[in-house]
Amino acid sequence: EVQLVESGGGLVKPGGSLRLSCAASGFTFSNAWMSWVRQAPGKGLEWVGRIKSKSDGETTDYAAPVKGRFTISRDDSKTTLYLQMNSLNTEDTAFYYCTTLRGYSFKYWGQGTLVTVSS
């Protein structure tokens, strides 16, 4: 059974930083392209970024609103995905979901972790 378990969410002040983790199991993590998707409370889904597998170059891509502030990385030995978030602002308040990419769609999702940016 595929499991994606996010952690690291919480309350942070504007301008602050936070690192999210996603512990993966039940599939070959090293072969998977992974992504983060967020959802502001009561709002729609927004893609954050993606990281390819190491064999595909471990390339990252980001949505415009987070480019230059957020960094996605992975540790295949720990089957864990990370999202480093810097220079946070109130518009980054959201549930952050870890997902696996199947082709061009998001197949498996974690339960999400809430990040609240507020003074």
Place this chain on the structure above:
Amino acid sequence: EIVLTQSPGTLSLSPGERATLSCRASQSVSSSYLAWYQQKPGQAPRLLIYGASSRATGIPDRFSGSGSGTDFTLTISRLEPEDFAVYYCQQYDSSSYSFGQGTKLEIK
């Protein structure tokens, strides 16, 4: 950047009825790159359809997807009580992904 517009914003139907949800793209999207998701309150989204018309694992055959170019449709042939939820379409283009704003399917 491709923008996806879903309609209607809210759809009120009764169990047993047929639901037709629309997703229109601001420019042509490859059918291979179009997906649909279902999200219930307090839950993560669930992949329903990928490649515009292929059902994901475990998805009942009352769910079907169709369309090409800029116009795509999700059809639920006969609504069950558990189908009332929010539905999102999603596309991929040039190393970027985007979602529509969602259609809320509510019980009439």
